[in-house]
Amino acid sequence: MRNNNLAVSIEEALKIILNSISPLTCENISIMEACNRVLYEDIVSDIIIPPADDSAMDGYAVIAEDTLGASINHPIKLQITGEIQSGGSVNGKKVSRGTAIRIMTGAPMPEGADAVIKFEDAAEEDGYVNIFQETVKYKNYRFAGENIKKGDKVLRKGDRLSSVDVGILASLNYNTVKVYKQPIVSIISTGDELADIGEEIRTGQIRNVNAYTIYSEVKKYNAIPYCLGIAKDTLKDMKEIFLKALKSDVVISTGGASMGRYDFVKDIYLALDVEIQFEKVNVKPGKPVIFGKKDNQLFFGLPGNPVSTLTSFIQFVRPALLRLMGANRILKPIVNAFLEEDINKKSGRVNLLRGYATIKDNEFYVSTTGNQNSSVLTSMRDANCLIIIPENTKVKAGEKVRIQLIEHEEI
Numbered sequence: 001m002r003n004n005n006l007a008v009s010i011e012e013a014l015k016i017i018l019n020s021i022s023p024l025t026c027e028n029i030s031i032m033e034a035c036n037r038v039l040y041e042d043i044v045s046d047i048i049i050p051p052a053d054d055s056a057m058d059g060y061a062v063i064a065e066d067t068l069g070a071s072i073n074h075p076i077k078l079q080i081t082g083e084i085q086s087g088g089s090v091n092g093k094k095v096s097r098g099t100a101i102r103i104m105t106g107a108p109m110p111e112g113a114d115a116v117i118k119f120e121d122a123a124e125e126d127g128y129v130n131i132f133q134e135t136v137k138y139k140n141y142r143f144a145g146e147n148i149k150k151g152d153k154v155l156r157k158g159d160r161l162s163s164v165d166v167g168i169l170a171s172l173n174y175n176t177v178k179v180y181k182q183p184i185v186s187i188i189s190t191g192d193e194l195a196d197i198g199e200e201i202r203t204g205q206i207r208n209v210n211a212y213t214i215y216s217e218v219k220k221y222n223a224i225p226y227c228l229g230i231a232k233d234t235l236k237d238m239k240e241i242f243l244k245a246l247k248s249d250v251v252i253s254t255g256g257a258s259m260g261r262y263d264f265v266k267d268i269y270l271a272l273d274v275e276i277q278f279e280k281v282n283v284k285p286g287k288p289v290i291f292g293k294k295d296n297q298l299f300f301g302l303p304g305n306p307v308s309t310l311t312s313f314i315q316f317v318r319p320a321l322l323r324l325m326g327a328n329r330i331l332k333p334i335v336n337a338f339l340e341e342d343i344n345k346k347s348g349r350v351n352l353l354r355g356y357a358t359i360k361d362n363e364f365y366v367s368t369t370g371n372q373n374s375s376v377l378t379s380m381r382d383a384n385c386l387i388i389i390p391e392n393t394k395v396k397a398g399e400k401v402r403i404q405l406i407e408h409e410e411i
Contacts, residue, residue, distance in 0.1 A: 007280035007287065008278045008280070008282065010282070010283050013281045013316060014315065014316060014319060016277050017277075017298075018323055020298065021298070023324060023326040024325065024326070025181055026041075026178045026181065028176050029177065030175065031170060031175060034179060035162065035166055037160070037161055037180070037222060038160050038180045038326045039158065039159045039160075039178070039179060040179050040180050040326065041157050042157050043154050044151065045149070045151065046150060046172075047148070047172065047173075049145070049148040049172075050106075050142055050143075052108045052109075053109040053144050054106050054107060054109055055084075055104065055105055055108075055116045055141070056105065056141065056142045057116050057119075058103070058104050058118070058119050059102075059117045059118040059119050059122065060119075060131075061100060061103045061109060061110055062078060062113060062135070063095060063096075063112065064134075064135050064136055064139065066098065066100075067115070067117065067131050067134040067135050069134060070134045075123075075130035075132050076130070076131045076134075078129050079127065080099070080100055080102060080127055080128060081093070084103045084110060086105060086106040086107050087107075088107055090109075093110040094111045094112045095110050096112055102129075114141065115139045116135075117129075117133070117140075121133040148171070155169070156328070160322075160327055161179070182224050183223045183224070183321055183324045184223070184247075184249050185226065185249065185251075185252060186252070187226065187254075188229070188253040189208050189211045189227075190230070190231045190233070190238060190255040190256035191232075192232055193205050193206055194206065194208040196229075197212075208230055209306050210302075210304070210306060210309045211254070213306065214252055214313060215227055217310070217313055217317075218321070221318055221321050222325070223324075228241055229241060231256075233256070233264070235267060238264050238265075238268050242268050243272075246272070246294075248297070249296070249297060250297070250298045250317070251297065251299045251300070252313075253299075253302065256301065256304070265290055266290060269290065269292045269299060275294065277291045277293060278291055281316075282391070283315075283350045284349040284351050285312075285352065288303050289301065289302060289303065298320060298324075305374035306374070307373075307375065307379065307380050310377075314406055315352075318330075319331065333404070334388070334403065334405075335402070335405065336401070336402060337363075337364035337401060338364065338399070339365075339366060339387075339395055341367050341397050342395070342397050343387070343395045344394040344395075345391075345392070345394070346392050346394075347392075348392060350391055351387075351389040352386040352387070353386065353387040354369045354383035354387075355386060355387040355403060356368075356383060356385070366401065368387065369382040384407040385403040385406055386406055387401055388404060
């Protein structure tokens with residue numbers, strides 16, 4: 001049996017979380033609302049795109065061999081025998097030696113033509129076109145099925161749909177699509193020291209920053225957040241607000257997860273029959289992270305310091321939300337980078353330092369964003385990565401370190 005009092009590694013914590021999750025069921029939605037949602041089923045094409053050979057340019061459908069030797073000084077003259085518009089039909093039009101047909105982008109290629117000369121490389125005169133540049137066979141020519149073939153699996157279950165994917169669905173005549181449901185997320189702030197926006201701050205109080213940061217992060221990953229307010233530092237008040245969250249898929253609380261006299265989150269979990277999976281992670285910032293589960297509901301007790309809260313969300317809550325929504329790709333990229341300053345950390349924990357990475361000569365270089373105190377949220381604003389420093393490690397400028405690219409999409 002696991003001893004939940006022992007600090008687990010980041011990797012072990014993530015494994016425990018992901019192994020605890022069963023993705024949600026599906027719903028059918030309009031493709032107009034599908035961007036960033038996670039696809040519930042493979043999309044297999046039952047058509048070919050384009051449906052026929054067509055032109056990739058506005059210009060003239062020609063026989064490539066007719067253009068050999070064409071130049072500005074020695075244009076080749078071809079007779080124009082017709083025009084085919086985009087969305088039009090060939091209507092029996094053919095290209096034979098010495099002729100050309102005016103054609104628009106996307107229009108079907110006429111019989112006999114095997115290339116398209118762009119308008120810019122030609123000029124019309126009295127029913128003829130002067131070709132100023134020779135071409136080769138199949139230049140500016142698109143083949144039927146070149147984009148998508150019948151039977152192609154064009155999108156896969158678990159894909160997070162991009163705007164391009166939505167366009168592909170439209171090209172396949174999908175008006176609606178099956179996606180995983182969005183998890184409902186309850187957000188609870190804890191602590192007598194918190195004052196909400198608009199409230200007067202008393203001595204010793206701070207603004208309830210975490211609720212707004214976490215709300216925004218939850219929305220960014222397309223889950224549905226609800227802020228339930230601030231729970232005061234009493235078991236009664238905290239239990240009341242947690243009971244309101246029991247119908248949601250995920251409960252995120254901030255603060256009250258450490259070992260202080262008024263840190264009641266663990267007690268609330270036990271009172272609500274939440275099975276605690278772990279309550280400490282060997283990482284700085286963010287050691288006091290409690291994760292629990294009740295049936296299919298997930299509970300995350302995050303630290304109270306703003307940077308600790310956000311870092312813990314990135315490492316643990318974000319991948320959990322994506323897995324709930326059936327996403328296949330949930331991990332942020334980790335790459336090597338040259339350190340641009342000395343770092344000496346002896347905390348006995350893995351350090352995740354806020355960093356700013358740049359690329360020089362096809363290599364990543366990274367430096368910290370300044371003050372690494374876990375209350376300095378501005379250091380997170382300036383960061384595009386987290387610098388991963390193993391426990392009790394001293395790293396000098398010029399050495400390579402691993403960095404997690406937090407502003408990049410999942411892999």
